[in-house]
Amino acid sequence: MVKDTRKKIVNAVLRIASSDKTKGKLTLAEIANEAGISRQAIYQKHFKNTEEIFKYIHEEIDNKILSVFSENVLTDPNVSLIYERVATYLLPVIYDYREWLKILYNSEVDLKWRKYLFDNYYTPIITYLEENKINVSPLTTKQTVRISIDYTISIISVWLSEDVPMHPSIFSKVFLEVINKSPISLINRK
Template identity: 35%
Template sequence: MILISDRQRQIIDAFFLVVEEASEPKKITMDMIAKRAGISRQSIYDKHFSNIGEIIDKIHALVSEECEVRMQKFFSDGYRDYNDDFFKFFEQEILPLLYEKRDWLKILYSKVLDSSWADYAHKVYTPYIELYIKKTGNQSPLANDFICSLIVRQIIAIISNWLTNDRPEPASLFQKKFDYLIKTSTYELLFEK
């Protein structure tokens, strides 16, 4: 379990406030974050984070920790309740966790500040999708790594479109849309009647 101190939580909260208020999020500084948190910049450097990248890394870890724990459990015991259907599991177990962090994720997705979020999510989800492809078998003529990358990017795109809405639907309402989107080709989305 990732532990953060109360002070680190304040720094993270200040970070998000500064990013939301900034006209140019890429130009935020540790000094701006420190002022918003009401502590000295040197205290942040000495005791908590050496740079903004470390703050973002901690946020990534906090967002994905419980998701990874649940995905590991899915693959270790197959989550029999889902008949080994990873996407059904993802809809019901992972989407609610992401929805809980929707404010953070919306900022990470929509502000140009964190271009690494999609890369980080890709790194987190790829091993699990690889396991799922191996478990279910790849029936297409395409290579496993290509299919895996395509699925992961599709999941990330669906999540980012969902959570960057001004008022994203709760996960319980979005699950059916996720299921439809993950199982429907782009062509079918365009030409389905």
């Protein structure tokens, strides 16, 4: 029962965000109205505030993705295969959450989503690179990781923002082509 009500609350948040009913911060009253339950029920039994709702959404989306990332992407010391492992293992799991992610990437309802992702992936990637003594960039390892995370998130958010995102079996080839090029080479096709 609690899980079902939480799902109703989350779906209400996502409906509000996707319908442009809000241009910023949501209130529990708006969410309760959309979910068809009382604000008090949300507050007393499920979430104390909207930040708790977004924390729950983040964890619901990212727990499985982070697990797959840790178990399948950062397991081989051959860093040249890291993006192939992302394409093979991670993109299908990300695709499963495409409806939620499309809203998080394209609305202003949750401005902490990208920071949440960065915070979750930064340390494991830094540790992986330092353990394998990898960095051929003219930048520091930390700077390189920040750019890599931002670039990867940008590619994924563009993919999932399409009305009908390509299936991961098709998009994985596109992802690898894009990730292996600099942004300028994507623009300048001479």
